[in-house]
Amino acid sequence: MRPHVIIRYIGMVMLFNAAFIFVSFLISLYDRDAGQLPLLFSFLITLLLGVFPLVFVPKATDLSNKEGYLVVVLSWILSCFIGSLPLLLYGGEFTFVKALFESVSGYTTTGASILNNVEALPKGILFWRSSMQWVGGIGIVVFVLIILPSLGKAQMTLSKMEISPLAQENFRYRTRKMLNVILVVYLGLTVTQVILLRVYGMGLFEAVNHAFTSVSTGGFSTKNNSISFYNSLGIEMVIIIFMFLSGIHFNILYSSLTLKKNNIFNSNIVRYYFFSTILGILVIAIDLHGKIYQSWWESLRFSAFQVVSLATTTGFATTDTAIWPPFTIIVLLFFSLQCACAGSTGGGIKVDRVVIFYKAFKSQILRLQHPQAVIPIRIGKSLVSDDVVNSVTLFIVFYLLLALLGTLALTALGFDMLTSFTAAIASISNVGPGFGLVGSMSNYSVMPDLALIILSFLMLLGRLEFFGLLLLFMVKSWR
Amino acid sequence: MFKIRYKVITGFAILGIMLVISGLISIYELTKLGNQVNRLLMDNYRSIDFSKQMNYSLGLQERAILLSIQGDKGKANSLFSNAISTFNENLLKASNNLTIPGEAGTVDSIAIAFSLFKTKAEGFINKPTPSVSEYLTEVNPALLMVRSKVEELLTLNQQNLNQTVAVLEKSPYRTILPGLIIVITSVIFTIIFNYMISYYLLSPIKRITKGIQNFTKYRRQYDVTIETRDEMFELNESVKDLILTKSIQKKTE
Numbered sequence: 001m002r003p004h005v006i007i008r009y010i011g012m013v014m015l016f017n018a019a020f021i022f023v024s025f026l027i028s029l030y031d032r033d034a035g036q037l038p039l040l041f042s043f044l045i046t047l048l049l050g051v052f053p054l055v056f057v058p059k060a061t062d063l064s065n066k067e068g069y070l071v072v073v074l075s076w077i078l079s080c081f082i083g084s085l086p087l088l089l090y091g092g093e094f095t096f097v098k099a100l101f102e103s104v105s106g107y108t109t110t111g112a113s114i115l116n117n118v119e120a121l122p123k124g125i126l127f128w129r130s131s132m133q134w135v136g137g138i139g140i141v142v143f144v145l146i147i148l149p150s151l152g153k154a155q156m157t158l159s160k161m162e163i164s165p166l167a168q169e170n171f172r173y174r175t176r177k178m179l180n181v182i183l184v185v186y187l188g189l190t191v192t193q194v195i196l197l198r199v200y201g202m203g204l205f206e207a208v209n210h211a212f213t214s215v216s217t218g219g220f221s222t223k224n225n226s227i228s229f230y231n232s233l234g235i236e237m238v239i240i241i242f243m244f245l246s247g248i249h250f251n252i253l254y255s256s257l258t259l260k261k262n263n264i265f266n267s268n269i270v271r272y273y274f275f276s277t278i279l280g281i282l283v284i285a286i287d288l289h290g291k292i293y294q295s296w297w298e299s300l301r302f303s304a305f306q307v308v309s310l311a312t313t314t315g316f317a318t319t320d321t322a323i324w325p326p327f328t329i330i331v332l333l334f335f336s337l338q339c340a341c342a343g344s345t346g347g348g349i350k351v352d353r354v355v356i357f358y359k360a361f362k363s364q365i366l367r368l369q370h371p372q373a374v375i376p377i378r379i380g381k382s383l384v385s386d387d388v389v390n391s392v393t394l395f396i397v398f399y400l401l402l403a404l405l406g407t408l409a410l411t412a413l414g415f416d417m418l419t420s421f422t423a424a425i426a427s428i429s430n431v432g433p434g435f436g437l438v439g440s441m442s443n444y445s446v447m448p449d450l451a452l453i454i455l456s457f458l459m460l461l462g463r464l465e466f467f468g469l470l471l472l473f474m475v476k477s478w479r
Numbered sequence: 480m481f482k483i484r485y486k487v488i489t490g491f492a493i494l495g496i497m498l499v500i501s502g503l504i505s506i507y508e509l510t511k512l513g514n515q516v517n518r519l520l521m522d523n524y525r526s527i528d529f530s531k532q533m534n535y536s537l538g539l540q541e542r543a544i545l546l547s548i549q550g551d552k553g554k555a556n557s558l559f560s561n562a563i564s565t566f567n568e569n570l571l572k573a574s575n576n577l578t579i580p581g582e583a584g585t586v587d588s589i590a591i592a593f594s595l596f597k598t599k600a601e602g603f604i605n606k607p608t609p610s611v612s613e614y615l616t617e618v619n620p621a622l623l624m625v626r627s628k629v630e631e632l633l634t635l636n637q638q639n640l641n642q643t644v645a646v647l648e649k650s651p652y653r654t655i656l657p658g659l660i661i662v663i664t665s666v667i668f669t670i671i672f673n674y675m676i677s678y679y680l681l682s683p684i685k686r687i688t689k690g691i692q693n694f695t696k697y698r699r700q701y702d703v704t705i706e707t708r709d710e711m712f713e714l715n716e717s718v719k720d721l722i723l724t725k726s727i728q729k730k731t732e
Contacts, residue, residue, distance in 0.1 A: 004678055007671060037507060041500055041657075045664060048493045052668070055481050055489045056675045058707050089504065089657045096656060 006070050008057035013075040014050030016144050017082050018043055020131040024086070027205075028124025035124030038089035046082050072141050076464060079140050080104045080456075083132050090125050093117070097449040104456040106132030107140065108463035109345060111219025111315035111432030114445045114452070118224050123205060129220050130212040136463070137216025137246075137345040138186050145179055178251075185250040186345075188257075189215045193242045200234035214242045217345045219315030219432045225441065226317040227305070236301070236318060240308045247273065247312035247340025268380045269341055273351045280307045280335055287328045306440070311335040313346045315432025315440075322439030329435050333422065336431045347430030347462050349399055356384055356392045398466055402458065403428050409454050415447075423447075427458040483680065483710045490672045494665060501661035508654040516647060522578040523640045529573040530633040533589070536566040537626055540600060544618060547604040548611055555604055563597065573632065579639045582632070589628040596621035683711045687718060694722055 021043040028035035063071065083103035087094045094102065098114045105112045106129055115121070121129075190211050197207035206222050213220045223229035227239060245253065248270055256263035264270045285296070285303040293299045305318045310332050321332065339348025356379065363375040377384040406424030411417065415437065422434030423444070433440040444452065461470075481489070543559035570593065574586045596618070603609050603618050686703045693699040701722045705712045 004675065041504055041661075044500055045497065045661065048496060049664070049668065052489065052493055052671070056486055056679060085660070088660065091653060095653075096660075 001064075001066060001070075002060070004053075004057045005060045005063065006067055006074065008053045008060065009063075009071040010075050010078060011050045011053030011057075012144050013079060013140055014046050014082065015054075016050075016140065017079055017135070018046040018050055020135060021046055021086060021128065024124045024128040024131060027127045028122055031123045033122030033124060035086070035090060035122035035128075038086045039124050039128065041089055042082070042085040045085065049082075073464060075141050076107065076460065079135075080107050080460070083107055083128075086125060086128050090122070092120065093445070095449075097452050098445075101444065101452040101456050102129070103132060104459050105432070106218070106220065107136035108430050108459040109133050109136045109216045109218040109313070109347065110427060110430040110459045110462075111213070112426065112438070112455070112459075113220065113432075113443050114447075115443060116224075116445055118222065126209060126222050127205075130209040130218075130222075133216045133218030133220055134190070134212035137218065138182055138250075142179065142182060145175075181254045182250050185253050186215065189242060189246060189253075193238065196238045196242075197235060200232060200238060202230065202235060210239065211242070214239050214314060214316070215246045215345065217243060217246050217312045217314045217340065217347075217430075219309070219313075221316060228318045228441075233301070236305055239316060240305055243308050243312045243314045243316070244277070246314075247344045247346045249341045249343030251343060252341075266380070269352050269355055272355055273341055276338070276351075277307060277311050277335075280311065280331055284328050284331055287325055287331075291325050292323065306332065307335060310431055310433075311338065312340045312344075313348055313429055313431045315426075317433060317440035320439060320441040321433070322435055322442065329418075333425060333435075336422075336425050336429050336434075339429055339431070349396055349429070352379070353392045353395060355379065356389060357396055359384070360389045360393065395465070399428065402461060402466070406454060406458050410451055413448060413451050415451070423451075423455060424458060427455040428462040430459060430462050481709065486679070486709070487676070490675070494669060494672065497661060497665040497668065501658050501665065504661060505654070505658040508657060512651075512654050516643075519578075519643045520640070522576060523636045523643065525576050526573055526578070526582070526636040527633060527640075529569045529576070530629050530636070532569040533566050533573075533629045534626065534633075536562045536569070537622065537629065540566070541622060544600060544604060544609075544614060547606075548609050548614060552604075559600070559604055566593065579635060582635060585628065585632045585635055589625065589632060592621070592625045592628050596625050679707055680711065683707075683715070687711075687715055691718060691722075 021039055025036065025039035025043055028039050080100065080103045083106055084094075084096075084099035087099040087102055088096060093115055101112075101114055104110070111133070118126070193211035193215060194204075194207045197210060198204065202210065209220075209222050210227075212218070219226075221227065221229075227236060230236075248264060249267075252262060252264055252267050252270060255261070256265075281300070281304045284307060285299040288303055289296055289299040293302065302319045305316070306321055308314075309316045313336075321329070324332075337349055338354050339350055340346030342350045342352040356377065359377045359379075363377055366375050367373065377389060403421075403424050406428060407417075407421045410420035410423055415423070419434065419436030419438055422436060423438045426432055426434040426438065433442075437446050438444055444455070447455070539562035540559055543555045543562060546558065547555035570586070570590060574583075574590075577583045577586065599618050599621050603614065683703075683705050686705075690701045690703040694701045701719060703715055703718075705715045
């Protein structure tokens with residue numbers, strides 16, 4: 001283990017953060033708002049912390065797996081601390097814990113907020129919130145790898161550590177090409193969404209912010225009432241489409257655009273993702289009709305937005321789902337658990353794992369009937385190995401166990417069952433809004449500091465898919 | 480690659496800049512806090528003062544009404560018109576100093592109640608023989624209504640003053656926190672700086688020293704490698720050259 005090499009790579013990540021803080025500062029400067037000094041000070045501190053290791057530590061292009069894990073995990077943790085700096089220096093509703101919570105929620109693209117009045121924030125700070133989600137969307141280390149072309153073997157090690165193993169299955173390219181595909185798709189989606197939101201009448205600043213937070217499936221809005229503020233069908237449709245697209249594996253999107261075989265029409269996973277979402281929208285619309293909304297059109301409109309918003313782990317809102325019937329809440333909770341496809345910006349268990357788990361379950365039932373039979377598990381034409389099935393099962397069990405522990409911790413702090421369970425699920429899946437006290441039109445300001453720390457930890461665990469972060473606590477593995 | 484001199488200077492410069500930033504942030508936060516305190520206190524104080532002035536002028540108006548009952552019309556009229564202008568002046572100042580939610584509504588209600596009272600009081604004073612019973616049934620209730628509205632404004636500002644004090648109790652924590660965080664960051668930075676100095680400066684010196692000692696005492700091969708391309712690398716290369724020259728000299732002797 002070479003701490004100085006790890007520090008050098010973390011330094012690069014800090015410089016990358018500093019660049020985004022600087023852009024936010026320029027926006028604040030242009031707007032002459034109260035975010036100027038907090039952003040300037042934060043930029044200087046981040047810049048200094050990033051520059052120092054580059055001055056001292058010579059370039060190292062090789063990284064061991066352990067070093068790679070530590071670079072990724074520590075980069076995320078430090079970025080969250082750095083991200084909280086502009087918020088903390090700005091003050092307002094932010095205390096230390098609340099600023100850290102907001103920052104973790106930003107980088108992990110959860111979108112849970114402690115703010116009662118988002119609109120009171122200066123534009124520079126609002127842009128910084130959205131930037132954190134945009135950077136966190138495809139992973140901060142991946143972003144740095146894209147920007148820095150010549151990191152040699154380290155590039156491969158770091159991208160292996162940062163990108164979910166399930167997502168890597170679908171990338172059949174060399175590391176550099178894979179990173180370029182991610183960049184092209186991510187930038188393409190963002191720019192197209194900005195243009196379409198502008199077409200439907202959203203201001204440039206808000207369009208950029210909302211594009212940043214929908215493509216990253218983050219869900220931070222510049223408005224207190226989230227997307228319901230605009231009350232525009234066009235804007236809702238654009239956001240629904242882009243949230244949905246951002247929930248698909250980026251390589252499948254790229255292949256579809258370049259008319260390759262492995263496209264959205266041939267992918268079993270995307271087919272399941274599409275039809276499960278449609279089914280969810282219809283089931284919820286039927287349940288809402290007559291109970292909450294009197295017209296079928298309204299039921300479908302609100303159902304479609306909320307299902308896609310939660311199923312992609314974005315967390316935008318067009319209505320208060322806390323008042324929706326219990327059956328609808330259960331269906332939405334299922335989508336909060338399942339979430340989007342691997343290789344996208346979405347969090348949660350992921351559709352791929354749900355499909356593999358279902359096929360493994362089915363094969364187990366068949367094996368009971370025919371004990372001697374060899375029943376392979378396939379996704380499309382690819383064979384799924386037993387190792388992958390085991391890791392998927394372990395992941396789902398561990399995921400539910402952590403959600404349970406999170407719920408227990410929150411109930412111990414005095415919250416009701418619905419609030420505790422949904423807040424834990426919303427945090428670990430990086431969804432954002434839950435139900436009860438933390439519904440789509442509420443926020444997390446009701447939570448005490450300890451609860452916010454627990455939820456922040458769950459968000460990070462969910463974003464780093466557990467094992468990376470947990471490795472940090474296994475001191476023996478450091479050697 | 481950077482030379483050792485620049486590395487050390489950079490380290491100390493970063494440390495210095497961080498401390499300057501920490502100081503600047505503390506000054507900025509303290510100034511911000513000071514301005515906030517000043518503004519909040521002054522705003523509330525002004526409104527309280529305007530309310531008191533309005534109350535005092537209402538007292539004078541009541542005195543003018545009593546003088547009119549007594550029959551001193553001239554003195555009553557002069558006192559009443561002076562008191563009215565004092566009241567209006569303070570009401571205008573209060574309406575230009577709206578700083579608390581709900582204050583605008585209270586000021587409006589004072590204006591409405593005062594307008595009603597003024598109409599009744601002027602009619603009463605100008606009567607040839609104003610009676611006490613008429614005063615008690617018609618004018619006094621209107622006066623009491625204005626007084627209660629003025630008291631409402633006074634209470635609103637006093638309550639806000641108390642809330643401000645409660646907020647200010649938490650403010651030092653908020654003011655110190657950003658500076659404190661940067662100081663903590665500086666401490667962490669110092670530890671990293673120390674580690675770098677130890678790893679890239681002291682450790683190579685120790686390795687070179689040990690390599691030379693091993694060569695001179697036990698004739699072991701000198702194979703120290705330095706990963707940086709700075710003065711330490713040049714020193715190591717010079718030592719290697721020296722040892723090589725010495726070895727060749729020995730062999731030729």
